[in-house]
Amino acid sequence: MGRKLLLEKDKVEGIRYFDVYRREGGYRSVEKALKSMSPDGITEEVKKSGLRGRGGAGFPTGMKWSFLAKPEGVPRYLVVNADESEPGTFKDRYLMEFIPHLLIEGMIVSSYALGSNTSFIYIRGEYAWIVDILEQAIAEARNNGFLGKNILGSGFDCEIYVQRGAGAYICGEETALIESLEGKRGNPRIKPPFPAVKGLWGCPTVVNNVETIAAVVPIINEGGEEYAKIGVGKSTGTKLISACGNLNKPGVYEIDMTISVEEFIFSDEYCGGIPNGKRLKACIPGGSSVPILPANLLLKTAKGESRIMNYESLSDGGFATGSMMGSGGFIVFDEDQCVVKHTYTLARFYRHESCGQCSPCREGTGWMEKLLLRLENGQGKMSDIDLLWDIQRKIEGNTICPLGDAAAWPVAAAIRHFRDEFEWHVLNPEEATKRNFGLAHYADELAVPAS
C-alpha cells in the first residue's frame, strides 16, 4: 500500500467540515507557516520538494513561484485552476468535493508565500454544487480565524473567492483562465509576458492546479526533503490518478509513483482489472491529449522494461513508443472498443473547445472531426488517413496555446499505433458499421531488439 498524503483522510466521516478536518490535524501547515516561516522560506521548501504542476504540464512549482514579479505597491494574485476539463480527468473534483479544506489550507499557505491577499478559485461552471461546498469551507475557515484580517496574529490578510466558469475547456489554459476571470471570452494570450509578470488585471499572478496547491500542505507539514523522498527520480511525492473507461473499479486513486501500470490496472488495491473477463486493448494514461498506447507498449517500454506510473517512465520512448503522465486521467479500453471511434469523439471535443483564435486549430480540428467521422462510418478513403496525419502535423506547434498540440497528439498517436485499424475501416466499410476491429495484435508481446 503506497503512502497517502492527500487522500489519507478522505473516508473520515464529516471530513468535509471544519471541526472534523481540524480535529484530524487540519490547518497545522497554516500555523507552522505563518508563525515560524518566511514567505521565501515556504517557496524554498516547495522547491526542495520537487513538486511538479499537477494540472498536466508538470512544471516545477517552486520555480514557477520564484518567477513571480514583486514590484512595490502592486497587488499579486494566486489563482487556483479548478477548471478541470481534460477528458478522463476528475481528480480535482474529488478532492474539492470531499476534502475542500485541504485546498483552502494549501491556498492560505501559498497565498502567504506569494504575497496574495486576494486569491481566487476558478472552477468549471458544471461543478456547480462544489461551489457551495467550497464557499462553506471558506466561511468556516474565516469564522475560525484562518481567513480574513491578521490571520493568527501574523499580520497577513487573506480572502478567497470562488469564481465559476461557464463551460469552456480552454479556460484551463492559464492565460485563458485569467481572461475569463476578467469577464471576457477565454482566448489565450500571447506569452510573454507571462502571468508571473502580467497576469490578472495586469498584476503578477501565479496560476496553479488544485492538486498542486493541496500538495503544499504535506510539504509544509513534513518538510520539502521528506516529501521528495516519496516517489522516484523527478517524480516526487504522490499523484492523484483518475481512472476510467473499462475498469472494474474506476475512480480516484492516490499513488506514490513507484507502482507499475500493470499493477495499477489489474490489482484489487487499485482498478481491479477489466470487467467481464475482457482483455486490455489500449490506454490513454494521462488525459485525452496525451498519446494513446496499445496494451503491449503500455505495460512495457520499447526496451522491454515494466512501465511505471510516473512522469519519466510513462514518457519513456518519447511519442514514438511512449506517452505522458499529463493530468493523470487514465482511460482504459477493453478489447471490444474502437480506437477510430474514440479518436473521433476526441476530435469532436477539441473542435468544440477550440477558441477559434488561431486558424490551424480552428480549421484543423473541424477537418479532423469530419475525416474521422467519415472513416468511422465506413465512408473513408485510404488517402484520408494520410490527410489526417498531414493536418495534425500542421496544427502542432502553430498555435498560441497548447490546445492545438492537445488536439493533434491523440490523432497522431492513434494513426501511429493503430493504422491497420483505420485501414480496416476503409477496406471493410460494410463490416466496420456492424462490428469493431477488436483486439487484433495490440496486446502481443513485442520483440525487443537485443542491445
Added chain:
Amino acid sequence: MIKFSEEKLQEVSNIIARYPQGRQKSALLPVLHLAQQEFGGWLDVPVMDYVASLLQLEPIEVYEVATFYSMYNLKHVGRYMFEVCQTGPCMLRGSDDIVKYIYDKLGIKPGETTSDGMFTLKTVECLGACGYAPMMQLGKHFREHLTPEKVDSIIEECRQHAASAN
C-alpha cells in the same frame, strides 16, 4: 420589465465587491449565471442588455461572452435539460445507448425539446465524471452510472417535481 429582485441585486453587489475598483467586468460570468437562472433558463437579448447596464458594459461585451461559453443558453430550453456527456470515456461506457434511449422514450434528438416544453436533450462534451459514466447533468447536479432504468426514474422524478411545483 427585466429586473433582478432586491435580494438578487444585493448578490450582484456582493460579487462586484470581490474585485478591485473598476474591475466589475469580472462579475460578468457569475451575473450571467444568475440572470439565466432568474429569467427563464436562457439569455434573451433584453436580458443581456440588462446585465450590460448593471455592470456598466457595452452590450457587445456581454454578447461576445454569452456566445462563447457553452453553459449559456441562447434560446429557449425545456424546464428540465438532460445534458448527456458523449466524449470518449463516456462513449466507452455506453453513452450512445443513453442518448438513444432518451430519444426512444421522449422522442427528442439532441438539441430538441419535447412539445410540452418539459424536457430538452443536449449532448455535451466531457463534464468530469468519467469514472462514473455514463452520466448527465440535470440542473446543478450530476446523475451518474446511468442505465435505462435510471433514466426512467429521472424522467418520473422531473414530472413529479413539475406537478408539485405547479
